[in-house]
Amino acid sequence: TRARALEQKFGAVDWKTIHDAAIAAGGWPELGGDAAWGFFKLVVPNPRKNVGGLAAMVAAAGEYYDKPNISVADVTNPDFQKWLKELMGSVTAISGASAYTAEDFALLGYSVGDGGQMLESDLLANMAGIANRWQDPLAVRYPKYVTWFDFPFSVWIGPETSAAEKNAALDFQKYLLSQPVQDKAVNYGLRPVNAEVSVDRPDSPFTRWKDAGITPVVQRTSAMRSPDRDVLQALLRWFDLNVAQ
Structure with a gap:
């Protein structure tokens, strides 16, 4: 499977692994995978349409800086922006344009993409379709810095x-x-x-x-802290200028 190929080459599937897979000039053969898989394609929802896409960028930033909170200065750091652009450069028109990436994954399989981050609830709602439709099993891994969504009642x-x-x-x-x-x-x-x-x-x-890798108990000790509005706006603006165009 794709997950096994990445784990054999890099040791673990995390955002740094996904970044290195995204910039592999030789495609999947360079990563130890099947040549028929082509080049690595990242799967994240469009952050302007689904908050899961924004959560993916927040989690990726957490691993890049190895800390559970990020600032506007972190987002505007040129080195981070270069790294994030390389990462998001592997998002295709199919894998990153939709608001319903998990549903697309269930319907279209690996033509949508090879790996990425989706909301856990969206993925669980579509796991049966993914498992029944496609032979290559989906492997679920959790990022080091998990983004939690709490829904307050006011x-x-x-x-x-x-x-x-x-x-x-x-x-x-x-x-x-x-x-x-x-x-x-x-x-x-x-x-x-x-x-x-x-x-x-x-x-x-x-x-x-x-x-498949779903974890009933996810530790909150390394949870990403909820970014403030300025940080989220900076990430969305970066996305508009560098990916959405």
Whole structure:
């Protein structure tokens, strides 16, 4: 498989490995893979259409600097920009133009690309299609610095809202955090916030695809810190000027 070829050559599949694969002038034969695979093609969603693409660039930056937080100065560093441009240069019109990369992967297979980063929930929702349609098995690896997405629940309190509306919002929050609803969230590939709900159960997609590399428990000790708005805007502006054109 493609993952095995990269692991045999580089020892691990991480963003530095993917960068080196992206700039391999000899294509897959240079990387120890099948010549029929052509050149390495990176798979990331378009960050203007899917936040997973932005998360991929954030995770790549974390590994480049080997730290869990990045700044605008890091994004505008010419050396980093050169490295990121080489990396993103392997994104094809197919593998990087879509907002639904995981779905495309399930439908089109390796013509979409060879490897990259997608949202875990998007991937889990499409793993069955990927496994059933394509013979070459998909190998899942987690980046050193994982980007977590938390979805906060906010209740607006002001003269525009009544006490009844506030209480209704709080009741809805309790409903979302209840065990039955959190169990349903797991079925969609989302990690629960309710401590009583486990992803490591027989009917969970996290368990079903464990052999492919899905990890039920992902440590947060090396999680990327959420970049501030200026950092995200700098990354998106860089993408617009260097990749999207």
